[in-house]
Amino acid sequence: MSLFYSSFFLQVFKNPFIRKRSLAILFLVFPIDVSAEQNLSFRVALISTLSLDERAKAYYKKTNFTPIWTDSTSESAARRAAFLKALSTANLHALPEGAYQLTEIFNGLRTSKSYHDLGLLEGLMTKSFLRYAEDIQSGVLKPSEVSSALAQEVVYRSVEDYLSGLNSSDPYLYMRSLPPQSQEYNNLLKARQRLLATMKQGGWGEFVPEDILKIGDRGPSVIALRNRLVAKGYLLRSVSAVFDNTLLSAVMKFQLDHGLFADGIVGAATIAELNTKVQERLKAITVALERERWHTSSSLLNPNLYSRKIIVNLTDFTAKILDENVVTFHTRSVVGAIKVNQTTPEFSGLMQYMVINPTWFVPRSITVKEYLPELQIDPNVHNNLTLFMPDDGTTISRDLIDFTLYDEDNFPYEMKQLPSQNNALGLVKFMFPNKHNIYLHDTPHKTLFYKEQRTFSHGCIRLQDPFEFAYTLLEKQSPDPVADFQSALRNGKETVVALREHIPVHIIYRTAVSSPDGHIGFRRDIYGRDTIIYKALTESGVALIQNQG
Template sequence: MWCREAMNIYNKRFKALYVITFGACLWFGLAFQAVSEQSLSFKLGLVSEISSDRKVFAFYEDRDFTPIWIDSSTESKDRRVAFLQALDSVGIHALPEGKYGKDALLQRMRTVKTDHDLGVLEALFTRSFLEYANDVHSGLLKPSEVIEEIARTSTYLSVQDYLSGVASEDGANYIVTLPPQSQEYHNLLSLRQELLDVAENGGWGKPVPQGKFSVGDSGPEIVALRNRLIAQKYLDRSVSSVFDEKMLQAVKEFQTNHGLLSDGIVGPGTIEELNVNVFERLKSVTVALERERWMSLRNVTTDFQKSRTILVNLTDFTAKILDDGVVTFETRSVIGTNKDDQRSPEFSDVMEYMVINPSWYVPRSITVKEYLPNLQQDPASHSYLTMFVPDTGDVVPRHAVDFTQFDEDTFPFELKQMPSPSNALGRVKFMLPNRHNIYLHDTPHKTLFLKEQRAFSHGCIRLQQPFEFAYALLEKQSSNPVSEFHNILETGLETTVALKEHIPVHIIYRTAVTSADGRMGFRRDVYGRDALIFEALESVGVVIAQNHG
């Protein structure tokens, strides 16, 4: 079911469509009674339009060119109505409103005269449906073609899948359920309409002046701050010019919902987020809708309904465990630095095991770019690292090597750090084997978690509370997960602990998110990815609103 707000908008817009199409549909149904979809002329009209599309032609050939849309059955009529409704609502989903040929379909329905015309119309419905179905279900863009670091390579639904679905007895309902059915998608639809309403009414008013404000302050700057918080629904209406306790709570709530330190002090970071205009927020929501459609490729909604899922939102700097769709554990995270070879990728995989007291096998890129230059200057540097031969594992004494004879391409050895509290991976790592060599792990650098923006790693995800994360994972398979974990930890030996149930892990990137209390919040575009995606959406015809404050 769509959220109530989206349905209200949808119903209002459909009334006009229904009035326009009712006459055409009525005449169309009467005209069809005088012709047969099995006529040679109908087939010739259909084939003339689909012969160049091998997959569509094969589908119709297998059903002896029996129509999906163009017959007098109730099912066929319901499909037509449901699809025309869907085309009228593409703007709600932030899809290009002129892309799917709704007006051309309506015009054809009004002017159809012969069986051949009906065959052509059948093909036009199918062509329009396939384009719409793919866009609303799986997204307008191919993620990795926009940004290589978005590694969502799942299988798209095929032409056969889409046409079989719409040709089923419940084809009308199939059309209705093509958009993502996740709660997050419905929340985004509702928020988008709310933001559009704000934009139509001129935005959120004047920006907050620069400065630093806290409880007890007063003056015109505080009035501007109060007005902005009222406009964004964090405060009830008031004319007070004093930063009081109610404003303090509103500021803290705003900060929490925007990934800021919730200290109630209005400084440069908070003011920057308060002053983001509604048009920029609409961009974030529009991109989030597209990203949610990409997630349909892996049936992520189904994953969240399973007993356990791990969700890492890179822009939020958090890692969460969800049980039956409810967050049961959350910890701060550190993500990859905003550099070409260090940004954390987006992908989905499965967590299979953890390693307690892990060794750190230094990635090749770090070895040759960071450590080799130091070793060339001082072979005794980084004494905590062991050098070995990759194929045999034999340890290589540093004094026996002339490091100056090697460069990034020719250095033949690898480096590793043995298990210890100071190990770069800390005391535990959580493995989801993948081609990116990305995993979650502990870290000895705890102070980084005190920072608001936490992009400091080489790409892997560091956890502030790795032990508690481990307990939560083990509680499904151990009567005493804390004792089991620490008994292994205290041995100091590198030990692999398999998870009896593998857990879906989704590393995502959302600048428009749902907060714990159901309010929509926003995050900064840490890597600039959403800006690139929005540009790509604009290039294929997505339009959201005029610029407002």
């Protein structure tokens, strides 16, 4: 056996998944040097295998059908070994192992003898590689095909980019470069392995009874609570049946990690999170991995272009400004209500300007579906709103309108609210133009920020601390951002302030989120989107517990 085959086997056998199939690899002796004689039979077989992928065929034609996987060079052997090793770890990333035809590849490696066989194997491995590379880098699913609410842009690399990149790189380093390189993705991978280990050990033990527990309580329910928190890593083991200060601190930490108010009282919401099964947390991690693959494929994440970004996590009800991936501002948010056409979509955009003392132009859907029926009963309702003609802006007196003559299809007027303290947008809005007409803004309804689940808007995102948010945005272009902002605010006129540097805004939806130290917290699936995505992933072949070989 040649030296390069011996080296190839040593590399491959290090992986236990492939070692179990080593007998098949032992027969990997290609009898001919395809690269030396571009055999017609090889080409025909390769093209037939790639019949549905014109991009891959174009690449092979461009390279004169030079094999990537199946010639007798050490480079080709290294690519085979690196790819097989990568496929053997696909389960770690919650990918659909069966989609990559690993069994068929092993059979081809074992049995291929002729040019025709090698052409079929070459095509099979290329198709498998392209599917794997795109899945692990940009996601198994196309977001917009799962739900119209998943409107984030995903940039897909070209077939030529993948194949030429593989051909021109160290194959092991290239395979390792394909998954997202973000800290978030790495933290999720580690959390998934911990949860799998926990599930194998039987989970987190008995459930906590549905009692309200607080400091000073004692008894079996407190013991169950303590044991559950010990199993989850929030407490050191103890036999105490008393709800003491140590247990209180653990409860509050658990509540913070799960998006609950940290009041230390174990009520229905806290117990529901405590009693969530490991399998459900694994589903959240699986979906979060897929979402992170989508997210890191956005062109707006290029650190060479944008050092600052804004992240709004819908399930967390927060908005953050990050500089060099470090949170420099954080505030609570209110997001779209759990109603048809009011949930906030997921997408990214570029924040370009803010409007101080904004006018609120009432969305058409609100005007005709909500306000018109009320105006038909009482023409003076919502008298803080002005009616106007949309073509020229002419103000129309309500006294001149018989609202009962109109329905939502033929109502000819629009509505707006002039700048004021009571304006629905508050005193400032932050604009990143998009087809969804979503933006961030102030609000006069401050009490809603003290709700635990803040799903109350028509889709836009309300901020608890909009002035401080504005100051942080302006600090990069003004020596005194507070004074500049307040001066514009005091004049009472609608004022547009352009941002000299546009800032990426990412509206995300994560029910599994990591902290800088790698700890994973969980949030509720408020819109049910994780359920939809997980179902689509399972239909694509992703399993909660993958085949371990």
